[in-house]
Each structure stands twice: as C-alpha cells, then as structure tokens.
Amino acid sequence: MRLWRLLLHSHLVVCVSLPAPSNVSISSFNMEHTLRFLPGLPTPSDTRFAVQVLQFRKNRWRPVAACLELTAGQTCNLTRALKDPLNQYWARVRAFTPTQTSNWTVSELFRPLFDTVLGPPDVSASGCGNCLLLQIRFPSTTGLQHFKRFYRRVVLDVRRSRDGAQFSLSLPYEEENIISYLQAGVEYCVTVSVTSLLSPNRISSEPRCAFTSPPRSRSSLHLVLSLLGAFCALGFxxxxxxxxxxxxxxxxxxxxxxxxxxxxxxxxxxxxxxxxxxxxxxxxxxxxxxxxxxxxxxxx
CATH class of the missing domain: 1.10.287 (Helix Hairpins)
Structure with a gap:
C-alpha cells in the first residue's frame, strides 16, 4: 500500500508539479502575429515552454515547430501558423523540464483581420502649386502584402504651420494622393493613417511637412508676357x-x-x-x- 502511494505521488510530481504559465496573449501588428506569456511563480531556471495552436471548428491542437523549447522571456512568432486571415484561433502554452510538466494555459480567441493593428505608413510630401502631393508606402512584410486588398480609405490630418488651422480628409486608398485648394507658398504638416474593411485599429504616421509651391511673382509674369509678345511679333x-x-x-x-x-x-x-x-x-x-x-x- 505504501509503495502504491509512493508511485502515485511521484507520477503526480512528474506530470503537474510545475506552475502553469500566465498572461498568454496574441498581439498582431501589420499582420505579424506574436504570442507572449509569463512563467508561473516559482518556475525553475531550466524550464522550457511549448506552444500549440487550435483552429476554430477543429478538435486537434497542432504544435508550433519553432516554439517547442522556448525559454522564459522569449516570444513565439505565429504568423506562419495562423495562415488564414479570415479564420479564428486559440493558442496555449505549458512549461516542462526533463522530469516535470505543467498544465496548459489557453489564450483568448484571436481573429487576425479584426485584431491586427495597422501601423503607420511611410509618407513623403511635396508641393505642387496650391496643393500637396503625398506618396504613401507600407512596409513590405509578408502578412501585410496579403492584407492590402482589405485597405479601404486613408485618413489625412492636415495642419497649417503658420496659424495652426487644421482639417481632416478621408479619401479612397491610393498610394498617391493630392490635397488641393491650399494656399501657395505656405507650409502644411500631414499625418496619415489607413482604415481597413475589417480592422478598426490603426496608428497614424509621424507628421510630414512641406511647402506648397510659391506663387509667381509679378516680374515672372511680365517676363512671360514679354516672351509671348516677342513670339507674336516674330510670327507676323x-x-x-x-x-x-x-x-x-x-x-x-x-x-x-x-x-x-x-x-x-x-x-x-x-x-x-x-x-x-x-x-x-x-x-x-x-x-x-x-x-x-x-x-x-x-x-x-
């Protein structure tokens, strides 16, 4: 009887004696998905951690090959494991040593398209008369390339440097946009963010400032008129x-x-x-x- 109790006690120690990880969560930035967790207290220094994912409406957990022996403080890149942006997933983590293991800790439901955060685009601005020409570029990440078809609109916040007057525009998404009806020869600063068809999360870019083209001076106008008169006289x-x-x-x-x-x-x-x-x-x-x-x- 004593031997049976000793074997049962040793089996429980080997299987579930380690504290389970805590704060298991998945964050997503520009469709790059990252899993984070905290080791349970107290966790031995030689403890490793394994990650598995479950797709919605499937009953089988799949191990993530690159995240089977993580150390405390490491994160797990789930971008390849969560391939379908329209699906829903869970992830779970457990701790283990050569002789011990912990219970699994499961994350909340993760939806790639809804939960990702759209980071700020790269923006350049240049003057074009009484307008500004904006060039908008996004980081060439693998996940974001597949996500571009869901871009919907760009939100432009425009501020005039001289007096702080500002206004906002919402335009259809294009990599090149023109802000018209501005004052010539005046500096404007623009911040840009992108809205998605599904994701409400976005971050605005840093302000990009540029002068609109200065108006033509009277001397330039006189020069143009003189040249026009000379051409007419030559024609006659x-x-x-x-x-x-x-x-x-x-x-x-x-x-x-x-x-x-x-x-x-x-x-x-x-x-x-x-x-x-x-x-x-x-x-x-x-x-x-x-x-x-x-x-x-x-x-x-």
Whole structure:
C-alpha cells in the first residue's frame, strides 16, 4: 500500500508539479502575429515552454515547430501558423523540464483581420502649386502584402504651420494622393493613417511637412508676357516675308510670260493671214491660240 502511494505521488510530481504559465496573449501588428506569456511563480531556471495552436471548428491542437523549447522571456512568432486571415484561433502554452510538466494555459480567441493593428505608413510630401502631393508606402512584410486588398480609405490630418488651422480628409486608398485648394507658398504638416474593411485599429504616421509651391511673382509674369509678345511679333514678320516673297516671285515670272504671249499672238496672226484654205484643224488651232492668249493675259 505504501509503495502504491509512493508511485502515485511521484507520477503526480512528474506530470503537474510545475506552475502553469500566465498572461498568454496574441498581439498582431501589420499582420505579424506574436504570442507572449509569463512563467508561473516559482518556475525553475531550466524550464522550457511549448506552444500549440487550435483552429476554430477543429478538435486537434497542432504544435508550433519553432516554439517547442522556448525559454522564459522569449516570444513565439505565429504568423506562419495562423495562415488564414479570415479564420479564428486559440493558442496555449505549458512549461516542462526533463522530469516535470505543467498544465496548459489557453489564450483568448484571436481573429487576425479584426485584431491586427495597422501601423503607420511611410509618407513623403511635396508641393505642387496650391496643393500637396503625398506618396504613401507600407512596409513590405509578408502578412501585410496579403492584407492590402482589405485597405479601404486613408485618413489625412492636415495642419497649417503658420496659424495652426487644421482639417481632416478621408479619401479612397491610393498610394498617391493630392490635397488641393491650399494656399501657395505656405507650409502644411500631414499625418496619415489607413482604415481597413475589417480592422478598426490603426496608428497614424509621424507628421510630414512641406511647402506648397510659391506663387509667381509679378516680374515672372511680365517676363512671360514679354516672351509671348516677342513670339507674336516674330510670327507676323515671318508671315509678311512669305507674302512679300510670293509677290516678288510673280514679278520675276512676269517678263517671260509677256514674251510667251507675244509669240503666241504672232503665230496666230501668221496663221490667220496665210493664203491657204482654212481647214477644220487650222480653225481649231487658231481657237486654241486665242484661248491660250486669253489665259496668259488673265495671269498678267
């Protein structure tokens, strides 16, 4: 009887003599999931910890290969273990030594898309007249790349540095956005955050400040008007040269045309005074001479 009690006592010591871990929780930032826990008190220094996960509507706990021998203070990356962002999961942790083990401590239900926190994007700003051009970039993490299809809108908080006047804009999500109708030559500071279709958790970026483009000075306007006037004058001058050149070319051709007309008239008179019987062909030739002479006269 004593031997049986001794064996039972030793079995209980080996199985459940270690204190169970506490504060088991899963946090998520930009779809990177991390499990954290605290060792129970008192826990020996040589204690190790193992992590398992359970998917909703499944009855089998699966060990996380990279988190089977954690030490106190270490965390467990669950990003690969929780692959489906639309599913729901639990995680659990227990302590063990070569001769002892603890009970499991289970986390609360974790939903990747709902519980993740969207971190601040990288933002750059530049002036574009009376507007600001914003370039928005997100960290190229594995989880976040799959999450981009759920981005919905960007929230822009704009503050004018000169007097502190501010306003907010909510725009459809784009990697390039323009804030219009601002004062030219004035500095504005912008903070950006992104809203998701499912996650209400977000963090705004650090303020990014830039000047809108300064307005054109009067001297620049006068310079533009002067250049425009010079181009117009040059256009009129070129048009005049083209017209004058055309008239001069016609004058140069006038003398050869007059000589040609005189030759045609002489030929026609010669044929008209010849003592021969006028045939049909000659009559048609004379008519042709008269038509050619008339056409040349009109040109002159």
């Amino acid at each position: 001058l070129l048009g005049g040269l083209v017209v004058h050149g055309g008239q001069r070319s016609f004058k140069l051709l006038r003398t050869p045309l007059q000589r040609t007309l005189s030759y045609i008239l002489l030929q026609c008179r010669h044929r008209g005074s010849a003592p021969i019987v006028v045939s049909r062909e000659i009559s048609e030739g004379s008519a042709g001479c008269q038509q050619a002479a008339s056409a040349t006269t009109e040109l002159l």
